[in-house]
Structures are given as structure tokens and as C-alpha cells.
Amino acid sequence: MNIILGHNYYGSSSPSGENMAFDAEVLLLRQHGHTLTQLVRHNDEIRNQGVWGCVRGALSAPWNPFSEWATEQLSRTKSFDILHIHNTFPLLSPSVFYAAKNSRPATVLTLHNFRTFCAAGILMREGRPCTECLDKRSVGPALRHKCYRGGIFATAPLATMIWLHRTLKTWEKQVDAFIALTEFQKYILCNAGLPSARVFVKPNFYPTPPEPLPWGERIRKVAFIGRLSVEKGCNVLIKTWKLWGREAPLLEIIGDGPERSKLEDSVSAAGLSKKIIFRGQLSFNEAQTRLSTARLLVIPSLCFEGFPMVIREAFAFGIPVVASRLGSMPWIIAEESTGTLFQPGDAKDLLDKIQNIWENDHKLSTMGTNARESFLQKYTADVNYNELIQIYQFAIDYRNKKF
Numbered sequence: 175m176n177i178i179l180g181h182n183y184y185g186s187s188s189p190s191g192e193n194m195a196f197d198a199e200v201l202l203l204r205q206h207g208h209t210l211t212q213l214v215r216h217n218d219e220i221r222n223q224g225v226w227g228c229v230r231g232a233l234s235a236p237w238n239p240f241s242e243w244a245t246e247q248l249s250r251t252k253s254f255d256i257l258h259i260h261n262t263f264p265l266l267s268p269s270v271f272y273a274a275k276n277s278r279p280a281t282v283l284t285l286h287n288f289r290t291f292c293a294a295g296i297l298m299r300e301g302r303p304c305t306e307c308l309d310k311r312s313v314g315p316a317l318r319h320k321c322y323r324g325g326i327f328a329t330a331p332l333a334t335m336i337w338l339h340r341t342l343k344t345w346e347k348q349v350d351a352f353i354a355l356t357e358f359q360k361y362i363l364c365n366a367g368l369p370s371a372r373v374f375v376k377p378n379f380y381p382t383p384p385e386p387l388p389w390g391e392r393i394r395k396v397a398f399i400g401r402l403s404v405e406k407g408c409n410v411l412i413k414t415w416k417l418w419g420r421e422a423p424l425l426e427i428i429g430d431g432p433e434r435s436k437l438e439d440s441v442s443a444a445g446l447s448k449k450i451i452f453r454g455q456l457s458f459n460e461a462q463t464r465l466s467t468a469r470l471l472v473i474p475s476l477c478f479e480g481f482p483m484v485i486r487e488a489f490a491f492g493i494p495v496v497a498s499r500l501g502s503m504p505w506i507i508a509e510e511s512t513g514t515l516f517q518p519g520d521a522k523d524l525l526d527k528i529q530n531i532w533e534n535d536h537k538l539s540t541m542g543t544n545a546r547e548s549f550l551q552k553y554t555a556d557v558n559y560n561e562l563i564q565i566y567q568f569a570i571d572y573r574n575k576k577f
Contacts, residue, residue, distance in 0.1 A: 175255040176209045176252060176254045177254065177279075178210075178213050178245070178248060178258065179196070179200055179203070180212070180213035181212075181213075181261050182215045182217065183261075184217050191378070191480075191482065192261055195260070195483070199562070206559060217264075217265070232264070232327075232331040235267060235331040236334040236339075237268070237335075238265060241266045241269055241270050243273075245257070245274070246273035249278075255278065255570060256279050256570070257274050257279045257282070258284070259284070260286065261286060267335070278573065281348060281351075282349070282353065282569050283349050284352075285352055285354050285363060286355065286480055288362065290339075290345060291340075292336075293313065293336065296477045297362070298477040301405075307321075307336075308362065311366065313333035316329055316332070345369070346369055350570075350573050351372050351374060353374055353562075354373055356480070356506060358478075358505045359375075359481075360375055372568075374564075377553060378483055378486050379486060379553050380490045383490045383549065383554060386466070386493075387467060389469075389542060393469070395423055395424035395467070396423055396424070396426070396468060396470045396528070396532075397470070397472070398427045398474075399461055399471070402430055402437060404433060404476070406476070407475050407498065407519065410520075411472055414474075414525045415441075416446065417522065422446075423449075423532065424451065425451070426464060434454075465484075466491050468493055470538065471493050471494070472495075472497070473503070474497070474518075474524065475501075475518070476500075476518055476519055477500075477501070479500075479502055480502065481502060481506065489546065489548050492546035494512055494514075494531070494544075494545050495512065496516065496528055496531075498516060508544070512548050514530070
């Protein structure tokens with residue numbers, strides 16, 4: 175197939191699972207002999223431009239005619255089968271789908287988050303899950319609550335984008351197939367208005383899966399990998415270790431973010447600096463090396479996650495996962511099989527759930543074996559490629575029926 179694969183990269187200073195997923199898919203398709211043309215923009219283009227950069231991003235997000243024109247010109251260079259977009263925000267914009275409105279290529283959109291209908295993108299407000307804009311099919315709540323970065327001027331372009339493309343019925347008319355990362359995400363977005371018959375579930379995959387370390391060679395430690403921000407719930411994790419006290423195992427926290435200093439101060443004040451170690455932001459390979467030696471991964475998120483890349487990595491290493499019983503997590507983690515779930519934000523419940531498996535080494539190692547088996551069944555490159563090609567073929571067939 176001849177494929178245009180498009181993505182608006184997030185800033186290079188902030189590691190992004192979406193960027194990683196896009197890069198992995200580029201490699202996957204090339205390895206299988208497809209001809210790829212990349213349509214990419216980078217947020218770094220506007221990050222260093224101060225106010226003018228903010229204005230460019232705001233004006234581009236709802237509709238960027240230059241991106242539409244560039245996509246149209248590109249599609250005329252050869253006969254493309256697929257235009258597959260990962261992220262349009264802010265510089266590509268959904269206008270790119272209109273470049274293919276009267277002919278081939280067929281169009282596909284991967285839904286990495288909830289930004290098609292949620293200005294914040296994460297369905298969270300004031301520390302709690304929120305689906306008000308989706309339920310009401312309105313951007314009024316987003317504007318009223320200033321959901322994007324706490325400002326009306328930051329929120330307005332996204333609210334305009336959502337309103338405009340709902341009004342134009344862009345998602346119904348201009349996109350032939352959608353890729354959701356989990357069944358939960360599909361359920362939420364279809365309830366908000368996406369055509370369910372054209373939304374397919376294809377999770378993230380691990381392009382070069384490692385071999386798990388033997389259980390006996392692993393360190394007795396628990397890992398957290400992610401952004402240290404309120405919605406990721408790392409403060410709940412710290413509270414859990416405070417409750418656990420001297421008997422707690424080593425907790426290794428990998429990542430950086432706005433909450434880091436506050437969390438480090440809290441750990442120091444509690445006298446847990448030898449029990450909880452902050453590694454900071456590491457390269458992908460360094461983070462994988464540290465994860466591979468762990469016996470458990472914890473994801474204490476307070477928001478609806480899409481499909482955290484770290485889960486496929488933990489499963490690939492044969493590491494069970496303890497996560498919030500929230501959003502997509504119950505759809506990914508099989509209770510008492512590949513991990514366990516706890517009440518979101520409840521440090522005591524998290525402690526009970528971790529202790530229940532941590533103190534039973536046989537149970538924990540069996541969960542690790544199950545996690546690896548789940549990875550082999552669902553998250554390898556071969557499995558993912560077959561799913562992707564089936565979605566592409568559906569999109570082509572659907573478009574051919576329209577024209």
C-alpha cells in the first residue's frame with residue numbers, strides 16, 4: 175500500500191507516548207514493505223516563538239488551510255491508498271481530512287486521547303473524571319470551567335475546534351475508520367457521537383519485545399513510570415508508602431513533572447528517602463532497563479487513561495500491574511490474573527491490594543507469567559500489524575462504496 179502517515183509531534187522536551195506510538199507504526203509498516211510518506215509537524219516550531227507561537231497554535235487548531243493545501247498537494251503526487259493521522263493538534267488540524275474528501279485515499283484517525291470532544295483531552299476536571307462536554311454534546315462546560323490549562327484563551331481554540339467539526343460532521347463524513355486504543359475509549363467516544371460501526375480497537379504494541387528476566391533475578395522493588403502531575407496520582411502512591419512504613423519495599427519513581435519537588439519534600443519529611451527513590455526523566459532504554467528488574471508496576475491515575483505505553487512494556491517483561499479501577503484499566507488488566515485494581519485515590523485500598531500479592535511470591539510470579547502471555551497474545555508487532563491492515567482494508571472498502 176501507498177500510505178500517508180501523519181502526526182503532530184508534541185514538544186521534544188516532554189516525552190510522549192503518542193510520539194512513540196507513531197514512530198513504532200512508521201517502522202512497522204516499512205518493515206512490511208509499504209511505501210510511506212510522512213506528513214508531520216512539530217510543536218517545537220511554535221514553542222520558542224513566545225506570544226506569536228501561541229497565536230499560531232490557537233489559529234491553526236480549529237482549521238489550518240495550509241495543512242489542508244499541503245495534504246491535497248501531497249495526495250496528487252501519487253495514488254495513495256490511505257491517509258492515516260495520529261494527532262492533529264494544533265498545527266495539522268482536522269482540515270487535513272478534507273484534502274481527500276472527493277477521492278482516494280481512504281482516511282483513518284487514531285484516537286490517542288479524548289480531544290475530539292474534550293478540550294482537556296483527558297476527561298478530567300478539578301482532580302476528578304469529567305464527561306460533561308461529551309454527555310451534553312456541548313463545549314459550553316469547557317469554556318465555563320476553562321478546562322485547557324486553566325485559561326479561557328487557551329481553551330477557546332480547542333472548544334472552537336470541537337464545535338466546528340461536530341457542526342460540520344467531520345467525523346461522520348470525512349473519516350472512514352477510527353482506531354481506539356481500548357474498548358472503554360470506544361464506548362465513551364461512540365456515546366459522544368462517533369459512528370460505532372467504524373471505530374475499531376487496536377492497542378499499542380511493543381516493536382522489539384525483550385525477554386523477561388527470571389523471577390529470582392529481579393530486585394524486590396515496585397516501579398512507577400510516568401509524568402509527575404496531579405492526574406497521574408503519584409501523591410496517592412506516596413501516601414500508600416507512608417502507611418506501609420518500614421516494611422515497605424523499594425519504590426522507584428521514574429519521570430518528571432510539576433509535582434516532583436512537592437513529592438520529594440513529602441518523602442523527605444516522612445523519612446522515606448531510602449524507600450522511595452526519584453530517578454527523574456530517563457531515556458527510553460534506561461527506563462526499560464530499570465523496569466525490567468522490578469516485580470510490580472503501579473499506575474495510580476486519577477484520570478481516564480488511553481492505553482499507557484508502560485503497560486505493554488510491563489507485560490512484555492512479565493511484570494504484573496496494579497492500577498486504579500478507572501477508565502480503560504479494567505479492560506486491560508485482568509483482575510487477579512495479570513494484576514489487580516484498586517479504588518482510585520484510596521491509598522489504604524492500594525496498600526491492601528499491593529500487600530495481598532506482594533507477600534505471596536508465588537502468586538506474584540504467576541501474575542507475571544500471565545502478563546507475559548497476555549502480551550504475546552495481544553501486543554506484539556505481528557498481531558498489531560494484522561489488525562492494522564484489516565482496518566485499512568475496511569477504510570478502503572468503505573470509501574470505495576462512497577465514490
